[in-house]
Amino acid sequence: MPKRWHLSEFGLAHLACVEVDPVPPGPGEVRLRMRAVSLNYRDLLMVRGHYDPRVPRPLVPCSDGVGVVEAVGPGVEARPGERRIPIFAQGWLAGPPRAEHLRTTLGGPLPGTLQTHLVVPYAATVPAPTGLSDAEAATLPCAGVTAWHALEACGVTAGSTVATLGTGGVSIFALQLARAMGARVAITSSSPAKLDRARALGAEHTVDYRATPDWGREIARWAGDSGVDAVIEVGGAGTIGESLRAVRVGGTLALIGVLDGGAGDVPLVKALMRSVRIQGVLVGSRDHFEALSKVVTSSGIRPVVDRVFPFDEAPMAFEHLASGAHFGKVVVTLPEDA
Secondary structure, three states: OOEEEEEOOOOHHHEEEEEOOOOOOOOOEEEEEEEEEEEOHHHHHHHHOOOOOOOOOOEOOOOEEEEEEEEEOOOOOOOOOOEEEEOOEOOOOOOOOOHHHHHHEEOOOEOOOOEOEEEEEHHHEEEOOOOOOHHHHOOHHHHHHHHHHHHHHOOOOOOOEEEEEOOOHHHHHHHHHHHHOOOEEEEEEOOHHHHHHHHHOOOOEEEEOOOOOOHHHHHHHHOOOOOEEEEEEOOOOOOHHHHHHHEEEEEEEEEOOOOOOOOOOOOHHHHHHOOOEEEEOOOOOHHHHHHHHHHHHHHOOOOOEEEEEEHHHHHHHHHHHHHOOOOOEEEEEOOOOO
16 A cells, blocks of 8 residues: 555654555646655655645645656556656746746655655656666756755856855765866865765865854955855755855845854845845745756766665654754655665
């Protein structure tokens, strides 16, 4: 019987694994037998009820995953056994984002990927890049696409300077992708061990933000006093002040996450006086995903998987993510005979 983890009430204690009836794919749809699911900070916020308290329940969490085609609906030419990845916003295939796209996101409001079987439109999936394991491929839909979209929005090219904050999924992808593009990268963390690992991945400059609270100025000095061309800002209100010190006049700040708070004082005068462009980035479209896949394949990037948990230990995976001890992505894997 198919299984899924769902929430009837908010809170990790209410995450329960239940059996459900199999769902046949309809016209244009495929049923994926899921092989791996990766966790994002958004998923943790959703489980806690901090992301959207109005989201319908019971909620199947998680937005990222990879599966193999098990059954196809009318009008679909997919072959059983194809390895496919569902995109985050099922309705956002191309072009700029629209309000209706936000109502088609997996893991809220739509049922998410933390289940053994998932029915989605075939058009809202992409092929998994060859050469990646299931755990690695499962990390791409949100963290990978977001990082790619952010770098693209910032106009990063060979020779650009980029600062990225922390060593979570988006930040590590941004480091890997920026280096593959020929950019120079600075990264922050409070862990010397994590900074060592970031240098091994190609970070040219690393800053311990606890030892150096004015890390924005430190990064600006590294970039030649003028500041970096782009900042991948995942912290939110608690870090944006230093990010604005790190970016150059006329540079771009890609606003992605709220790890350090979504509300608080934002030094808007600093952005105004330095002509900084602040660009919000909410993952991306199927077109963004396909562009990312090409770069991952051509460059040989291997997504960084911190730790893998079996499906029946999904709550422990969320606890590990909440601890902040991870470097890269936290993944849940499913047995092939699920």
